[in-house]
Amino acid sequence: MTPLARDFYSRDPITVARELLGRILIRQCDEGLASGRIVEAEAYLSSRDPACHAYRGRNRKNATMFGPPGHAYVYMIHARWCLNAVTEAADLGSAVLIRAVEPLAGIELMQERRRRTDVRDLARGPARLCQALAVTKALDGHDLTSGRELWIAADPAQNGEVLEIVRSRRIGVTSAASRLLRFFVAGSRFVSGRAGRSRPLPAGRAAVV
DNA sequence: CTACCGATTGACT
DNA sequence: GTCAATCGGTAGA
Numbered sequence: 001m002t003p004l005a006r007d008f009y010s011r012d013p014i015t016v017a018r019e020l021l022g023r024i025l026i027r028q029c030d031e032g033l034a035s036g037r038i039v040e041a042e043a044y045l046s047s048r049d050p051a052c053h054a055y056r057g058r059n060r061k062n063a064t065m066f067g068p069p070g071h072a073y074v075y076m077i078h079a080r081w082c083l084n085a086v087t088e089a090a091d092l093g094s095a096v097l098i099r100a101v102e103p104l105a106g107i108e109l110m111q112e113r114r115r116r117t118d119v120r121d122l123a124r125g126p127a128r129l130c131q132a133l134a135v136t137k138a139l140d141g142h143d144l145t146s147g148r149e150l151w152i153a154a155d156p157a158q159n160g161e162v163l164e165i166v167r168s169r170r171i172g173v174t175s176a177a178s179r180l181l182r183f184f185v186a187g188s189r190f191v192s193g194r195a196g197r198s199r200p201l202p203a204g205r206a207a208v209v
Numbered sequence: 210c211t212a213c214c215g216a217t218t219g220a221c222t
Numbered sequence: 223g224t225c226a227a228t229c230g231g232t233a234g235a
Binding site for chain 2: 042044051052053075076077078079080082084097099125126127128170171172173174192
């Protein structure tokens with residue numbers, strides 16, 4: 001499982017968010033290995049996006065967002081951790097929030113960490129995913145291209161299949177709420193929020209990309 | 210030092 | 223569907 005290279009992340013966050021879907025997020029630590037297929041991600045567009053933590057410039061908390069692309073930006077919200085990948089270029093502050101993965105390896109480990117047995121509840125949501133994969137502030141600034149501890153790789157089983165991707169408003173954001181910067185795999189049961197219930201698209205709510 | 214907030218979750222009706 | 227607990231970071235006194 002070779003890690004995606006820096007070039008992958010050195011593109012605009014919308015492209016990276018879309019292309020992260022279907023890739024494998026891998027967590028290796030003393031307890032063992034756990035992984036999942038990314039099925040949901042959101043783009044945060046630096047100074048041109050009021051919902052982005054970097055919108056008002058650099059501070060102590062968001063410093064890693066302004067570091068090199070391909071590094072993890074981990075922050076706490078409502079007493080829970082969330083994982084981003086820094087994108088585009090250093091000093092810009094754009095990133096992709098990884099919102100959900102479909103559990104693959106290490107399911108028992110994830111069940112212990114989450115204290116839940118239902119596989120659908122293990123990593124559906126940005127903070128659940130971090131709990132399942134033991135992602136904390138300790139990994140803030142970690143290099144996702146290193147192939148150690150935490151990284152992202154292509155799915156060897158995908159074989160060039162094309163994913164059907166749906167685009168919608170981001171979840172939970174209070175500013176720039178109307179922008180369609182959330183992407184998820186159509187029909188996946190492992191997507192958070194209003195998604196699994198795949199109804200026809202009420203105009204403006206979600207659109208197939 | 211205290212007050213307030215949030216890119217959430219889980220329990221509940 | 224609703225709603226309150228959650229706690230580290232930040233701002234402000």
